[in-house]
Amino acid sequence: MPPPTASQKPAPKLNGKTDKPVPAAAEHEEHSGKPDQNKYNAEQxxxxxxxxxxxxxxxxxxxxxxxxxAPKGDDRRSQLKAEMDALRGEQGKFKTERGKLFDEMRKLQDSVNKKIKDVQAQRQKTGFKNVAEVDARVAALNAQVESGTMKLVDEKKALQEITMLKRARKTMEASGSSDEAIAADKERIEALKKQLDDPEAKKVSERFDALKKEMDALRAEGDKAYAERNKLYDERTAISKQMDDLYARKRDAAQAFHDAKDKYYAKQQAIRQARQERFKAEKAKEDAARREEEITQMREDAKAPAYASEIEDCTILINYFAGKYGVGEVPATSTEKKATTIAGVKAPEVRQVTSDFAGMQLKKKDDELDGWFAGSGKGKKKGRKGASATGSNAASGTATPTAPAHADSVNLPMHLLSALLGFGISPPTGKDDIARAVSDLETKKAWFEANSEQKTKDEIARVEKLVAKMQKKNAPAEGDDEEVESEEAKDEPAAAAEAEAEKTEA
Structure with a gap:
């Protein structure tokens, strides 16, 4: 896959339109035709x-x-007169209600005066002001009678006085209810007085006075205007003419502003459309070039012989088994040869697997520790000797086989084993089984060689179908590119003439 083209990379948004900065002169020319909104608003x-x-x-x-x-039904004087008539009706209603309140207050006041006189006369007869004083006098007389110190005549007089006081007490209790009635009547009188000071009535009266004052002023002004009505008519005509001129100027200014605005936005739209068309054409051209590179690469890949890597792997494995086992370097398979190098980049160092460890026996951890911690006992000289030898080998970084490998065993490197298993062939279990593995590999190789040519043709046919589809995509892009170039060539004289006209107007 080729690297991404410049059209596929995010471009810096320098002016919000293209990836190239717009010169200051071009930007000024592009925006010079826009009408000034602030100037238009100030004029309006x-x-x-x-x-x-x-x-x-x-x-x-x-x-x-x-x-x-003459007053009409909807002028100010008619409105004032109608409102004043309504207020007069409300004032008459308030006046009737006040008369009723005054009559009720007069009756209550007469009743209160009569009750007060009756209570005062009753109290003058008894000589006591209230029931408490009567009870105190009765209690004092009872105490004197019960003490037994009084004479018989005085005791009779005291008993007669007690009887008289009890009667007076009943009378005074009746007068107490009269006091409550007097207090209730006085409260009712105060409530009626408050009703006389009605805020609604006061508000109606004040409103009526204000309307009357305004009506008088209108009458005086009407008398004055009647004397100079011809002059007023002339002034009205002149003002109407001035207003018509102002409205006409306002309409003309608004129409001119909107026309200039529409022209400016139409021009900007045309510029943006042309820029977008250029961008699309460039992108289509880059995409077409990218697709051409892909087509070339696909055709080259399709012409390569099919199953080449598989045939090469089979040959390597057959040669490996045919040679002497365990001598020399192991041949590399095609999987390792596929690594490509890039100019200027150091090739990676891949560790090579050798057969030095073939037949090596893995040790346990305790066996390894014995080699490092050799004791000084005399009875373990043999063990110490073996341990020191093992330790020296471990320190040197080389693996020493502890037991010889089986004579018939076959050990394959990992990459050869992977290639063999990739063909679906089981690895040989011993030297006697190598002939079977080689026979299977030769069968696989023969099949790959027999089908390589047909597979290559099929791959070329498949790639050609994809190429046809990709070339169909390239055809419209080339046509659009030619159209955009022709349109730009046509628009250049018109754009130059328009710029020259704008400079002349400025």
Whole structure:
């Protein structure tokens, strides 16, 4: 797969349009035709202020002219008169209610005065102010009678006085209820007085006075305007003409601004469209070139003989088994030969697996430790000697086989074993089984060689179908590129003429 082209990489957004910075002169030329929104707003605001001032004068003139004419149903004087009539009706209702309140207050006041006189007369007869004083006097007389110190005549007088006081007490209790009634009547009178000070009635009265004052002012102004009504008509006509001129200027300015704005945005749209078309054409061209590279690579890969690596692996394995076992270096398979080198990059160092460890016996951890920790006992001289030898070998980094390998065993390197298993052939169990493995490998190799040519043709046919599809994609891209170039060639004189016209206008 070829590396990504420049069109597939994220480009820096310098001006939000393309990956190339736009010069300052070109940017100024591109935006020079845009109408100034602030200037347009200021012009419209100035016209609106003039229109508002003239409209205020016109409304004032209409009001003064209306005063010289007979009142209509919707003018201010008719509204004031209707509201004043409604207020008069409310004032009459409030006046009737106040009369009723005054009558009720008069009756309550007479009742209170009569009750007060009756209570005062009753208290003057008894000589006591309240029931508590009567009870205190009765208690004192009872105490004197019960003490037994009084004379018979005095005791009779005391008993007669007690009887009289008890009667007076009943009378005073009745007068106490009269006091409560008097207090209730006084509270009712105060409540009625508060109703006389009704805030609604006061508000209606104040509103009526304000309307009457406004009506008088309108009448005076109407009398004055009637004397100069011809002059008012002339002023109204002049103001109407000025307002018509201002509205016409406002409409013309708005139309010119919108036309310039539409022209500017249409121009910007055309520029953006042309830029997008150029970008699409460049990208299509780059994609077509990339596809051509892919087509070339695919055709080269398809022409390579099929099963070449498999045939090579079979040959290597057959030669390996045919040679002397365990002598010389092991041949490398095609899997290892596939590694490619890149210019300027150091080739990776791959560790080579050798057969030095063939037949080596793995030791346990305890056996290894015996070699390092050899004792000084006399009875273990033989063990120490063997241990020191093992330790020296371990320290030198070489593996010494502890037991000789079986004479008939076959040990294959890992990469050869992987290649053999990849063909679905079981590895030989011994030297007697090598002939079977070689026969299977020759059968596989013969099949690969017999089918290599047909497989290569099939691969070429398959690649050619893909190439046809990719070439169909390249055809429209080439046509679009030619169209864009022709359109740009046509637009160049028009763009130059438009730029020259803008410079002339500026």
């Amino acid at each position: 605001d100035a016209l609106n202020k003039e229109i508002a001032a003239l409209k205020a004068k016109q409304d004032a003139l209409r009001s003064r002219i209306a005063l010289t004419q």
